[in-house]
Amino acid sequence: MQREVMFAGFGGQGILLIGNILAHTAMEEGYEVAWVPSYGPEMRGGTAYCLVVISDRPIGSPIIRNPMHLVAMNHPSLEKFAPMVKPNGVVVINSSLIHIGSDRDDVDELLVPANDIANDLGSIKVANIVALGAFVARSKIVDFEVLRKCVQEQFSSKEKLIPINMAALEEGKKVAQIK
C-alpha cells in the first residue's frame, strides 16, 4: 500500500521541514519513503511544497499528480492542490490564514487554526508542527508515539525548542480529535 502526502504553503512556513519529519518517522517505522521537494524557480514568499511518499514496497514513480492527503498552510496552496487530492483523503486546512474550504465533499476536511494555536503557545514558528500533529492524529499515517520521538530528534541540536514543539504537536492532535 502506498500513501502520499502533499505539504504546501509559503516559503518560510517550515513546509519542507514537516515533510522531512514525516518521512523520517515513516522510515523509522520500517516503510520505504521518498521526500520530493519543489525546487523550481520559486520566488521569495512564493509557494513551497513537498511530497512525501510512504510505501510498504520499493517506491516506483515518486512523482505523483494526485496525492492521497494534503496539508495546506496558505490560501494559494489549498486552491492549487485541493482538487488533486484522492477521494477519502485527509485535507488539513490552516484556518488561521485560509478562509475558504476545499470545496470537496469526498475528502476528510480538517480545519486547524495553526497560526493562532502557535501564537498562543508563544511562537508562530511552530504552526507547521501544530498542522503536522493534527494531520498525523487524523490520518494515522504513522504512529504518533514514533512521531513524538522524531520531532524530539529533529530539534536535538536546539534543545530549548523541544518543549514548545512537543506542545505544538499535542495541540494539533487535540484539534484533530474534535470532530
Add this chain to the structure above:
Amino acid sequence: MGKILMKGNEAIGEAAIRAGCLNYFAYPITPQSEVAEYLSRRMPEVGGVFLQAESEIAVGNMLFGAAGCGARVFTTSSSPGISLMSEAISYISSAQLPVVFVNIVRGGPGLGGILPSQADYFQATKGGGHGDYRLLVMAPASIQEAVEMVMTAFPLAEKYRNPVMILGDGLIGQMMEPVEFPEHLRTEPSNKDDWATNGMDTRKSSKPNLVKTLFLNAEKLEEHNVILKAKYDRMKREEVRYEPYNTDTDYQALIVSFGTMSRVCRTVIDDLKAEGFETAMIRPQTLFPFPEEPIKQAALKESCKVIISIELNMGQMVEDVERSVQGGRPVHWYGKAGGDVPTPEEIIDVIKSFVS
C-alpha cells in the same frame, strides 16, 4: 550504521568521502549546489580539500592537474558546467587519468531549465569534448544506487585510468530517500605509481612518469588511440551493468529506460500487470558500455511486439537501442524534455497505442 534519510546531492558528497576521495573542486550550479554546500562543511572535518574554483573551466584543469599527481579527485556540476569542463575531460581521457565527474543534468540546450532531464545522454556517452574518447557512464535510479555508483566509480576510474561519469538528474539530486553507507574507507589509488607524476624518489623508481596528450608523430598517435580503444573494448566486455524487470513473463512490449524515468516505467509495468497486460524493462545502469546484448536478447523474445525507449529528452538513447536491436523488432521513442516527468498514466496510453 542504520539507514538515514538524505538528499541525493548530500549523499553523493558523503559517498565520495567514504570512497576515500578527499579532493573536491567545483563551481556551484543548480540543481547540484547542495553537493558543494555539504562538502564545504564536511571536507574540512575529514582533512580533505574543498575548493570553489573561479569557473568550471578552471575546475576541469584543476582536476587534470591533481589527478596527474596521483590524487583521488572528483567534481560535481550540471549540464552547462559540464560543457565548460569538456575540453579538460578530453585531455584527461587522453592522458589516461582517473577522475570522477557527477552531472546532475538539467534541461537544455543553452541555459535551459533546472528540472529533471536526461538531455545530456549524447554528451556523456558520445563525447562532448573533442577526439576519440569514451567515458564510463553510470546512471542511478535511486539515492542508494547513487551512493553505490559513486563508491564504485573511483576504483573503476583507477582500474581503467579513465574518467567515469555519473549521470543523475534534478530528482536524484533533490529528493530524499533512506540510504545506507558502507563503512569501508579506501585510501590511495592502488596502481598510481605506474602513472602518477608523484616524484621518482617517492616511488623509488628510476623511470619518470609523464602526463601528455600531444603526439605529433602519426604512428605514435595511432598507437595511443589503439591503446585507448583497447580499454573501451575491455569496458564493453567487463563493465556492462543493467537491471531486467518483469522479463520472465510473456511481455508484449519491452521498455528501455534509465534513471528517474525508469522508476516511472516500473510503476507502469506494475499497473499494466494488474490489468493482465505484461510489459518488461531493461534498465541500463551503465550507459557506456551500453547493454546491447541483453537488450537484443530481450527484444527478440517471441511475445515481444515493440521496443520503446522512454527518456527525459527528445530521443537520444533510442539510437543505441536501435543499434542494439539491429532491426529485429520495431523500436519507438517516447519522452519529454521540458522538465515535467511523464506520469505512469501518460506512458500507459503511449504503450497501448504502440502495441495495438
